[in-house]
Amino acid sequence: MTAWVLPGVYAPQDDTALLAEALDEEAPAPGARVLDVGTGSGALALAAARHGAEVTAVDVSRRAVWTARLNARLNRLPVRIRRGNLFGPVRDGTYDLILANPPYVPAPESGREPRGRSRAWDAGRDGRLLLDRICRDAPALLRPEGVLLLVHSALSGPERTLELLRAAGLKATVVRRRWITLGPVLRSREDWLRRSGLLAAAENKEELVVIRAERAC
Template sequence: MTTPPPGTVRRPPRLLRPPGVYAPQLDTRLLLGALSRERLTAGAELLDVGTGTGALALFAARRGARVTALDVSRRAVLATRLNARRSHLRVRVLRGDMASLTDSSWDVVVSNPPYVPSPSTAVPTRGKARAWDAGRDGRAVLDGVCDGAAGTLKSGGVLLLVHSGLCGTGATLRRLEEAGLRARVCERVVIPYGPVLWSRLRWLCDNGLASETGSSEELVVIRAERS
């Protein structure tokens, strides 16, 4: 497989998406681009956390990885199973989060978790907002992914994680490095605020998460490796 140059953004294939399941967007495409530049050996064990429609899981399975896709949403689990079947790809799909996995180790972990700061401290358990709301600092799910990956990556294993700069790029890098991983930003792009951020801009500004003069956010893909 030809490796695309840095900065290339792959568009995920058209997938079935039930109502309430996160639609692949730019953050998904950034993560696909980063994953496409990793050397996935045949049979590599890959975990996709927060799989949604399964776009990342299916891409990895096409490259020969042994893929486990994980999501807390029943609809996302169903969507990924259907999309894998339609694509004639073998993907193990489980409902839960990283804490629900036991005795597992991975060559690669990829994740596009909920990361949008929310006025509510509670993480939604249903509805569309479940796919993006992540507590007041946006890290309610993100920190669990960092800790879970740090504890289960094999030697030489890699975590690829996408999130908004609004929830703290530096905080993610520090958390991963303190867990013994070498972490860096490997992709970044600035995009205009979407409807969700515009709807809570006043709250974001009042809490020091956004500037009143700003109208855009930075998305980052962080790559962390266990030596």
């Protein structure tokens, strides 16, 4: 796949790869309606389009939207790309599959919303600035038997994600786990993470999880 990533746009990393594996296992049928929220470079949207799905991708970043549109054009894949905050531009639709790789990195309190490049990863003190919104809003956009695939760090409380999705009536479970070396963002705030009790004293790796949540018929 040909892919460009403009400066300031989240580049595909381990979490993208892990979610792509879950997407391939889900194997959306040709014509299935797929939503990729927080698309970044568009990597997951393009992967879904290669399955023959009808894909809509959303990102709040103008640069991400430009990047995703460029990559869709370079790869000659039909993806509808919208700019907006999470589900804002697509609240009138329903989907067979929703993909989400949102910002989930815990960050010290700054008294303001993340800005610039940090919007791609910073997600408040507990890492759940957007995760809780996704758990709250995504279920209403799923068709019967529709599936949400959501990736985030174990530092951001996967138990809370499961609890919220189950409370919304979805059947939710962790379907993938992977330990990775701490990346540059986590290393830069390693001392704060340890002081906050989010990272154990001897721990130098981060666990990623993919949660699959399905709406009943």
